[in-house]
Amino acid sequence: MSISKSTARRRGRPQGDEVKIAILKAANELLEEQGLAGFTIDAVATRSGAARSSIYRWWPNRGALAIAGFLAETAQKIGYPVTASAIADMKSQMMRVAEVYGQKVGRIISALVAQGQSDPETLRALLDGYVLPRRDEAKKVLARGVASGELRDDLDFDVVVDALYGPIWYRILVPHAPLTPEWAGRLADHVFGGLRPLR
Amino acid sequence: MSISKSTARRRGRPQGDEVKIAILKAANELLEEQGLAGFTIDAVATRSGAARSSIYRWWPNRGALAIAGFLAETAQKIGYPVTASAIADMKSQMMRVAEVYGQKVGRIISALVAQGQSDPETLRALLDGYVLPRRDEAKKVLARGVASGELRDDLDFDVVVDALYGPIWYRILVPHAPLTPEWAGRLADHVFGGLRPLR
Amino acid sequence: MSISKSTARRRGRPQGDEVKIAILKAANELLEEQGLAGFTIDAVATRSGAARSSIYRWWPNRGALAIAGFLAETAQKIGYPVTASAIADMKSQMMRVAEVYGQKVGRIISALVAQGQSDPETLRALLDGYVLPRRDEAKKVLARGVASGELRDDLDFDVVVDALYGPIWYRILVPHAPLTPEWAGRLADHVFGGLRPLR
Amino acid sequence: MSISKSTARRRGRPQGDEVKIAILKAANELLEEQGLAGFTIDAVATRSGAARSSIYRWWPNRGALAIAGFLAETAQKIGYPVTASAIADMKSQMMRVAEVYGQKVGRIISALVAQGQSDPETLRALLDGYVLPRRDEAKKVLARGVASGELRDDLDFDVVVDALYGPIWYRILVPHAPLTPEWAGRLADHVFGGLRPLR
DNA sequence: AGTTAATCGAGACGGTACGTCTGGTCTTAAG
DNA sequence: CTTAAGACCAGACGTACCGTCTCGATTAACT
Numbered sequence: 001m002s003i004s005k006s007t008a009r010r011r012g013r014p015q016g017d018e019v020k021i022a023i024l025k026a027a028n029e030l031l032e033e034q035g036l037a038g039f040t041i042d043a044v045a046t047r048s049g050a051a052r053s054s055i056y057r058w059w060p061n062r063g064a065l066a067i068a069g070f071l072a073e074t075a076q077k078i079g080y081p082v083t084a085s086a087i088a089d090m091k092s093q094m095m096r097v098a099e100v101y102g103q104k105v106g107r108i109i110s111a112l113v114a115q116g117q118s119d120p121e122t123l124r125a126l127l128d129g130y131v132l133p134r135r136d137e138a139k140k141v142l143a144r145g146v147a148s149g150e151l152r153d154d155l156d157f158d159v160v161v162d163a164l165y166g167p168i169w170y171r172i173l174v175p176h177a178p179l180t181p182e183w184a185g186r187l188a189d190h191v192f193g194g195l196r197p198l199r
Numbered sequence: 200m201s202i203s204k205s206t207a208r209r210r211g212r213p214q215g216d217e218v219k220i221a222i223l224k225a226a227n228e229l230l231e232e233q234g235l236a237g238f239t240i241d242a243v244a245t246r247s248g249a250a251r252s253s254i255y256r257w258w259p260n261r262g263a264l265a266i267a268g269f270l271a272e273t274a275q276k277i278g279y280p281v282t283a284s285a286i287a288d289m290k291s292q293m294m295r296v297a298e299v300y301g302q303k304v305g306r307i308i309s310a311l312v313a314q315g316q317s318d319p320e321t322l323r324a325l326l327d328g329y330v331l332p333r334r335d336e337a338k339k340v341l342a343r344g345v346a347s348g349e350l351r352d353d354l355d356f357d358v359v360v361d362a363l364y365g366p367i368w369y370r371i372l373v374p375h376a377p378l379t380p381e382w383a384g385r386l387a388d389h390v391f392g393g394l395r396p397l398r
Numbered sequence: 399m400s401i402s403k404s405t406a407r408r409r410g411r412p413q414g415d416e417v418k419i420a421i422l423k424a425a426n427e428l429l430e431e432q433g434l435a436g437f438t439i440d441a442v443a444t445r446s447g448a449a450r451s452s453i454y455r456w457w458p459n460r461g462a463l464a465i466a467g468f469l470a471e472t473a474q475k476i477g478y479p480v481t482a483s484a485i486a487d488m489k490s491q492m493m494r495v496a497e498v499y500g501q502k503v504g505r506i507i508s509a510l511v512a513q514g515q516s517d518p519e520t521l522r523a524l525l526d527g528y529v530l531p532r533r534d535e536a537k538k539v540l541a542r543g544v545a546s547g548e549l550r551d552d553l554d555f556d557v558v559v560d561a562l563y564g565p566i567w568y569r570i571l572v573p574h575a576p577l578t579p580e581w582a583g584r585l586a587d588h589v590f591g592g593l594r595p596l597r
Numbered sequence: 598m599s600i601s602k603s604t605a606r607r608r609g610r611p612q613g614d615e616v617k618i619a620i621l622k623a624a625n626e627l628l629e630e631q632g633l634a635g636f637t638i639d640a641v642a643t644r645s646g647a648a649r650s651s652i653y654r655w656w657p658n659r660g661a662l663a664i665a666g667f668l669a670e671t672a673q674k675i676g677y678p679v680t681a682s683a684i685a686d687m688k689s690q691m692m693r694v695a696e697v698y699g700q701k702v703g704r705i706i707s708a709l710v711a712q713g714q715s716d717p718e719t720l721r722a723l724l725d726g727y728v729l730p731r732r733d734e735a736k737k738v739l740a741r742g743v744a745s746g747e748l749r750d751d752l753d754f755d756v757v758v759d760a761l762y763g764p765i766w767y768r769i770l771v772p773h774a775p776l777t778p779e780w781a782g783r784l785a786d787h788v789f790g791g792l793r794p795l796r
Numbered sequence: 797a798g799t800t801a802a803t804c805g806a807g808a809c810g811g812t813a814c815g816t817c818t819g820g821t822c823t824t825a826a827g
Numbered sequence: 828c829t830t831a832a833g834a835c836c837a838g839a840c841g842t843a844c845c846g847t848c849t850c851g852a853t854t855a856a857c858t
Binding site: 433434435485508509511512513514515516517521524525529530533547548549550551553554556557558560561563564565566567568569571572573574575581584585588589590591592593594595596 | 632633634684707708710711712713714715716720723724728729732746747748749750752753755756757759760762763764765766767768770771772773774780783784787788789790791792793794795
């Protein structure tokens with residue numbers, strides 16, 4: 001493969017990575033600082049030092065650029081711990097997510113979702129590039145819990161993931177109260193433990 | 200003062216309600232049909248037959264108009280059933296909400312949330328005018344459940360409401376899968392019952 | 399008529415003449431100073447203090463604006479003298495035209511013709527708004543000359559106008575040598591007198 | 598050195614004339630077909646199969662390329678007939694010019710002149726490469742006419758050339774009426790014969 | 797019944813971002 | 828060293844909204 005790859009080097013001037021990286025970096029910073037407002041192609045161009053046309057060469061529109069910036073810079077930061085207990089892993093991961101989403105990242109995500117409401121391609125990209133992969137990871141943890149007997153074996157994983165992570169996104173997007181790790185911990189306890197009296 | 204206010208019908212031509220109503224109706228229809236894209240002051244004016252200036256006389260900006268349209272036309276449609284079982288009431292209400300939000304209303308809400316991301320006043324209005332009141336209603340049902348012994352007495356109501364309704368909003372805003380009453384029913388079962396084996 | 403005119407006052411905010419005038423003035427100045435290069439919608443907007451959108455409200459594109467500026471500001475400056483001799487009138491008018499076209503006006507006209515080469519509507523507007531009316535004026539003077547016996551009665555007026563004014567435009571557009579009143583005078587003498595020996 | 602230079606075929610790949618020729622041909626065709634609009638470096642590159650950079654290696658800018666294309670492909674097509682009568686030669690040549698300029702060539706010339714208005718080098722090149730040489734040829738014919746006594750001996754040749762050819766260029770550039778050989782013939786008759794009654 | 801002050805439709809106006817299209821420069825791989 | 832390919836900076840184009848503003852026309856309450 002490496003052979004075919006080295007051979008198939010295209011003809012013209014190769015794409016200078018610095019430009020692309022600078023653009024994505026600038027895009028991300030703008031989203032962090034100002035959300036969707038202020039996230040202007042012009043602003044990205046100015047801050048990155050690139051030309052507007054260079055941006056449009058690589059991304060078809062604002063939404064695509066925003067997604068790309070997010071995925072390149074911010075997305076891959078939260079992994080799952082792996083201990084003996086799947087439930088404990090899940091809970092601690094939710095708390096970390098809540099912590100991170102409570103900061104800048106939450107602003108970016110909410111901006112992306114907002115953009116997605118009026119731009120189907122952005123939504124699609126967000127789902128395929130971020131949401132669905134992370135849901136799959138979560139399902140694996142759940143499967144581990146079922147296998148170990150920590151979790152019931154009749155769970156609907158999609159419903160469970162919605163129940164555990166849905167509220168977190170909800171609090172990002174509809175911030176009726178702050179998003180804190182403590183809250184996320186209590187959320188995990190409630191959902192895992194159920195709401196009925198113990199007996 | 201309140202007297203003088205109620206009495207002292209101001210001079211000049213009073214505001215004809217038809218205009219306001221036509222505007223709100225048009226606003227709502229546009230949101231239903233096209234979401235935030237296509238929801239243009241101009242489009243609302245054209246469809247309603249009103250003048251742009253008439254819109255701006257009564258609402259300061261796009262977001263405020265959108266909220267107003269939503270609250271006036273769509274918001275008050277889903278009440279809580281009251282039966283012997285608080286859990287059953289909650290579950291059936293969630294299923295109804297899921298059904299309604301799965302249609303046009305969901306599109307409107309997602310548009311409003313999206314608008315809210317770049318417009319704090321819209322967000323505030325959505326919270327105060329819709330989200331928080333409905334959360335309070337839900338908490339009342341929960342309190343009934345605690346009183347009747349159906350629910351544990353150590354619940355954090357805010358967390359519970361997040362756990363039950365958060366996922367519904369999440370599925371509106373991040374539509375990775377369709378929002379159906381069946382799904383909402385399963386969600387209720389999982390959350391109320393907990394995820395651990397029965398033992 | 400004045401009645402119908404006063405009655406037919408349209409509904410909305412009337413068009414403020416200052417804006418339109420400022421735009422046309424700025425357009426003309428830019429054409430004078432820099433020709434077609436530098437004649438940018440943005441530059442016109444900046445110099446006039448108007449918004450780009452205000453320009454596009456009244457003129458569909460660059461060419462239309464250029465023509466409008468020319469016709470409004472510069473076009474109507476050269477009238478025909480009327481004396482006993484049509485030939486003398488013609489000659490002196492040609493000399494005046496040469497003098498004026500030798501300055502800024504010539505630069506504007508050449509810019510307009512250039513623009514017209516790639517924009518049929520601009521060309522059409524230039525013809526209808528400037529070229530043809532002025533040709534008609536010239537033909538009237540010629541007719542006077544024929545009536546008085548100064549000129550032959552078998553002249554093809556269109557050909558004559560081309561012969562007298564064509565060279566002037568030619569020297570504007572293809573400036574192989576400067577355009578001066580003296581030259582225009584000699585041109586008139588040659589054409590009126592013919593090129594053959596006197597006998 | 599000069600020896601080695603003439604002998605020593607420079608290193609590297611020799612310049613294939615086909616490329617240059619293909620470029621000029623494509624440039625000319627585009628000018629013929631669409632005038633200045635559509636005459637894009639990119640369009641020339643695409644049609645000729647050459648790369649944009651190859652064009653810019655040989656010509657500094659759009660105008661230079663246009664001129665080059667014109668001179669290489671279209672310019673040298675109209676010679677002067679030589680008979681006993683200089684006036685007849687002149688007239689028949691004018692008619693031929695009018696015929697040719699009335700077709701594609703006219704469109705090219707007008708495009709070049711237009712380009713020249715905003716690009717002094719193009720103008721210079723057009724003058725030096727085409728206009729002035731042709732004027733010189735015309736003057737020689739005039740001189741023949743003076744020598745033979747057909748023409749007055751006090752003529753200002755520059756004025757006469759302007760009078761005879763100026764109108765033709767004028768009709769190309771300001772096409773208020775079609776450019777036909779008949780018209781050119783009448784033009785010649787009027788100018789040579791003068792406009793005054795015969796007496 | 798006339799005055800008065802507000803509503804309402806219409807639309808001009810200054811702004812700002814969008815996405816597209818050129819121009820001209822520069823950088824690479826292949827020949 | 829030439830050629831094809833194409834990345835890159837720069838900047839104008841015309842479009843679409845926004846929110847403000849200025850009009851004339853209308854209309855109900857107050858005088």
